[in-house]
Amino acid sequence: MPSQAQILPGTLDLLILKAVSLGPLHGYGVLLRIEQISQGALLIEQGALYPALFRLVRQGLLKASWGTSDNNRRAKFYELTSAGRKRLRQEADGWNRLAAAIASALNTQPEEI
């Protein structure tokens, strides 16, 4: 198992949006999907996921509806709204720019100055 990292504050929303953008999910599914797409590198406190989901619904980025899960349990499924899709694009762009900038800064060699 790769060593796990606490996620940075503020990035949980982005991860949730990304996870849900790949297809409607229920809460536990979101957790599994994030673990899956981060190859288990990111650790999310399970309970903390739900307040974040509620917040995103309230902000109109996700919408929720009740359905039935694979194992025949009643579950609430989340999917992206168009506003959520837009927000994901913006946040992802911003994140990528930031990550690239930091990576490039960290890779700088003395002779490059």
Add this chain to the structure above:
Amino acid sequence: MSLLSSLRSVLSAMLNRPRVEKDTDEELRAHVQNRADDLERSGLTRAEAERRARIEFGGHEKFKEECREAAGAHFLYTLLQDLRFGARMLRKNPGFTAVALLTIAIGIGANAAVFSVVNSVLLKPLSYPKPEELVALHQVAPGAAGLADFENGLLLSPSMYFTYSEQNRTFQSLGVWTKDISNVTGLEEPEQVCAVVVSDGVLQSLSVAPQVGRWLMAADQAPRGPQRVMLSYGYWRRRFGGDRGVIGRSITVDSKSAEIVGVMPKGFRFVDTDFDLVEPLQFDRGKLILAGFGFDGIARLKPGVELAEANADITRMLPIWMDSWSNGPGTDPHAYEKWKITPLIRPLKQQVIGNVSEVLWVVMGTLGLVMLIACANVTNLMLVRVEARQQELAVRTALGAGWGRIVGGLQVESVMLGLMGGVLGVAVANGGVHLLVAMGPANLPRLSEISLDGRTLEFTVLLSLLSCSLFGLIPALKYAGPKASQTLQSAGRSMSASRERHHARNVLMIVQVAMALVLLVSAGLMIRTFLALRTVDPGFADARHLQLMRIGVPDSLIHETQRVMRTQNDILDKLAAIPGAKFAAFASEVPMEGFDSDWDTVFIEGKTYQKGEMPPLHFYKHVSPGFLAAVGTRIISGRDFTWYDVYGLRPVVMISENLAREAWGAAENAIGKRLTEDPGLPWREIIGVVQDVPERAVQEKPPAIIYWPPMVENLFGRGPAQPTRVVTFVARSERAGTESLLRDMRQAVWSVNSNLPLASVRTLEEVYDKSMARTSFTLVMLGIAGAMALVLGLIGIYGVISYMVSQRQREIGIRLALGAQQGNVLKMVLGQGAKMALVGVVIGMGAAFALTRLMTSLLFGVTAHDPMTFSGVATLLILVALAACYLPARRAMRVDPMVALRYE
């Protein structure tokens, strides 16, 4: 996100509360189940899998709460929950709730009642159009000895009125007025009514349109013109049943027929006076002189004119006035320059309020202190309760409740208490206002305007919220802190009192003692003032048995001087014949009756006056033979008037002792000496010297007084004898104040002349009490406040000490078990209480020392820092504190060590 959608989500969250709640629960539960499924697949037993899943998930309730918060509507929901919880807590502790509510309700009620008086009397503007333009033409004359003592200043003379109203540049309108008593005859029984007599310009200034008819106008002022009169609304309703047809009808006022031209509307008061009739002043312009300073001036400033400009305008007109009029041949009109007449125009409202504002502010301030003490008590109660709930709070904190949530919950409870107390307080205030109005000084201005209005209610709500935030926040701050784990550790064991634990309550108790001391010192100073006033010799004795009644004999009813005198003499004889009546006499006024007095210059024989010099003005009054003996005023030297003096028109006077001393060194020396009002008039011989009498009020220095017989020649200049037409009759009788005596007196008067009405029927004691109404009102209010403070303080101290004892029961038990004597325990507890009381007393002394200066103007015969009051009150408070500690101390002494130790 738009405001609208956020509102919608909050609303839907609110409305769908139960469902949403269930959904959230289900969702979180489903998560745990899903996780458990996965764990089970990895080989765990179902039970173990579920356990692991729950642990991994973390605090179910905490996340649920966070979800709620995230979904919005959290605040309202929490509030609702807190409200329900708070209501339950209050219901569960009826004792606490009742005591707290009662304390708050009385505190708020008393404050709201006094505030409504302060608001109605001091804050609300006068009920005339544009009241800010209305001014009273007050002026002072520091150079006129004799006048300077009195707060009325120098009133206006008719000639001043003409000069001011014709020459001014700063007033829209200006007039003079005075109060009078008129006899109305021809309608049922003859009746004495209150009249205001006004010049042109007065009604225009007040600018209140008549209900019916028209105002009195310049044309109605013509001397020897037709008599016209206006009615008050009340008189119109009472005498004419509100008939609009009265306009044009005539009534008989002072035996002269007068045409009714108008009726003033309901609620219209004349500055500070209730009246029945408005009559026109009819000055004979050709005969006016400079003097005659007997009228109040009222005016309406032109828009935008400042008081200073108006004062300057009057100052400019004073020389014009002196140039335009004269006091007769041989007098120097500019002699008045020595009087240093200075205009001191003030807003009409200030004139109306008079000196009552200090009283009201002092009372308001003291009741504010009582409110603080009440809050301190409730805070103490809250502290005890919160302390008892510490376990619960600690558990909630441990389960993840935030600081804000707990403080919020406590706040909601105290706000509920505060608001409920406020509602009850309004009821208390309603009763309190009635009490205040009934009890207040009879001369409390604007009495009829006092009511609980919107502003008072606003004040009450504000006060409730303020006070509950006070007693809600302190316990919250103290116990909702991050000390939960400590509390949990000590759970179940009552520890010996830690210093820090009692800190807040001790501070509260000290503050209470200090505030109670301030209040009691103020009340004590008022008591000393009252006693000092009572010891002043008022110049009369046994006032309770002196019946007064005022009778005026109008010129139009009996013209001839001798016949007026005869009539008055006949009334005296009839009064004296009433069974049980010991003395009967009359005077132009009885001390403290408050009628406008007469003043004149007094020249003393043998003293040289510079040409044009005006000697001091002195107060004078007419008394019948036997008047001084009847009321109990001592004649120090010489003799009283006799009826021979009166009917023989002998030029004799009596003077007050202070005047005799000033002029001749001793009372006896004055006998046989002579004085006059005007060097051109014959001398009058001094036949008697009378003790000094404080004519206006006992707290004022007794003025020098000249006593004249009731019928005098050469009054106000050379001329035939004139009677004193309006006089107060006094009769000394055991039955004074009873209806039966009044019936007899009425009979006696009407048997002499059935057209004579009686007015101002009262005993001298009533007059005397009324003159001290301001002091006694303040005394009663401060007394009530002081008593409340003392009782609340007593309860507060008792509460703190007995709680301390109950907390330390175990420690005391150990001490006793280890051999401490019961006396030691008693001493320990009492000592603790005494120590705190002492600290409170010291702080309170400092505060009182600084604050009592504010009430200096209300005091008499005692300084604001009276050591006796201060030390007496301090002793009293310490004794009360010890008494309050004694019961809990005895309980502590009786602690059975075995029981205390086994208790846990």
